[in-house]
Amino acid sequence: xxxxxxxxxxxxxxxxxxxxxxxxxxxxxxxxxxxxxxxxxxxxxxxxxxxxxxxxxxxxxxxxxxxxxxxxxxxxxxxxxxxxxxxxxxxxxxxxxxxxxxxxxxxxxxxxxxxxxxxxxxxxxxxxxxxxxxxxxxxxxxxxxxxxxxxxxxxxxxxxxxxxxxxxxxxxxxx
Numbered sequence: 790x791x792x793x794x795x796x797x798x799x800x801x802x803x804x805x806x807x808x809x810x811x812x813x814x815x816x817x818x819x820x821x822x823x824x825x826x827x828x829x830x831x832x833x834x835x836x837x838x839x840x841x842x843x844x845x846x847x848x849x850x851x852x853x854x855x856x857x858x859x860x861x862x863x864x865x866x867x868x869x870x871x872x873x874x875x876x877x878x879x880x881x882x883x884x885x886x887x888x889x890x891x892x893x894x895x896x897x898x899x900x901x902x903x904x905x906x907x908x909x910x911x912x913x914x915x916x917x918x919x920x921x922x923x924x925x926x927x928x929x930x931x932x933x934x935x936x937x938x939x940x941x942x943x944x945x946x947x948x949x950x951x952x953x954x955x956x957x958x959x960x961x962x963x964x
Contacts, residue, residue: 792804792812792814794815794883795883795884795885795886796814796882796883796884796885796888797885797887797888798885798887798888798922798942798944801814801888801922801924801942802922802942805922805924808902808905808922808923808924808925809924809925809926809927810924810925810926810927810930810940811927811930812930813930814882814883814930815882815883816880816881816882816883817883820880820881820883821880823880824880827879827880828932837935838933838935838936839933839935839936842894842933842936842938843896843936846874846876846892846894847872847874847894847895847896848874849872849896871895871896871897871900872895872896872897873893873894873895873897873908873911873912874893874894874895874912875891875892875893875894875912875913875941876891876892876894877889877890877891877892878890878891878892878940882940884942887944887945887946888942888943888944888945889942889943889945890940890941890942890943891940891941891942891943892938892939892940892941893905893908893909893912893923893938893939893941894936894937894938895908895936895937895938896936896937897937898937899937900937902925905923905925905939909921909923909939909941913941919944920943920944920946921941921942921943921944922941922942923939923940923941923942924939924940925937925938925939925940926940
């Protein structure tokens with residue numbers, strides 16, 4: 790299956806109607822380079838991506854095994870209560886300008902889609918199926934398989950625009 794980039798809200802919704810993605814959504818080259826650098830930095834400063842997510846995204850106190858947070862115990866990994874949070878995706882897919890992407894992170898192990906839907910209604914004021922859509926990547930597309938997370942997309946109702954390109958601005962001065 791192929792999808793035209795940048796991905797529109799309707800394209801994402803049509804590609805993932807059952808909230809599970811078997812499609813390899815991609816980022817722009819620039820965002821992908823930044824994401825690759827981020828992963829390298831995380832691997833250098835934390836024992837695992839899971840440590841990073843639990844400490845930085847879920848705000849668990851604890852210890853990373855290495856890096857600037859070294860020697861702080863990861864007592865939160867033993868936390869019995871499920872913790873959920875939603876953050877803007879710092880490294881979004883190649884999206885149309887009227888689509889925003891977020892990530893819901895949790896330490897819950899394998900929650901159902903019904904659990905996810907309930908948490909979205911709790912975490913996102915005004916959540917509705919017309920303006921929001923979510924999916925979980927199939928395992929082969931998960932960049933952080935150790936931590937359950939959900940990709941959430943919001944249609945902003947802004948008029949889509951072409952992505953800004955410096956060459957277009959420069960060429961406008963030549964006319």
